[in-house]
Amino acid sequence: MWLTPEERSANITKELKIAARRFLCPTCGKEFSLFQSRAIACKYCPQANKNCPNVRCPHCDSEFPLQGFIVPDNKEDRIRMNKYSDTVFNNFDDTYNRR
Template structure:
């Protein structure tokens, strides 16, 4: 099998958390959920061209923002600080998907804060 390394991967294709998604047996055994795969998926910043994920955005660029754990409808590039709506960028144009993924990311970071005591905000 040959690969063309000049070809860029498919970035910025929104994925709905309600859509069926294949998880390998190894992923299921490790407790990986499709929400985790969406939140960790790499997206390409339209402004600067760097890759980032929803987790990177919330952990780095949104760290000091008071709205970061209140279902913020935006995602921020940790490299150039440009802000984009989650709806249409990470998830399809659905308010339900936007709130679901934002709440999921908030839950992950709040659980980490409770476990390790590091003040996120």
């Protein structure tokens, strides 16, 4: 995935670009991103923070393999994107949900 000079200067990474990209659900046809899937549809799932191999549509609750749908067909990319999204949400929780 190619990054523009402006994206690089704004500290946008390839992982962020992939996770924020919009995908069409093959079941309902609505758009969603990996961030939306993890934040809404997977929020209370016990597998969400354990390198889950799936992505869930936040609109119709259909589940698809992350590998081949959001990332290419290799396990390393799937695991890297899972770890990236987990890190983003954990950092958010640590920053904004402390009591």
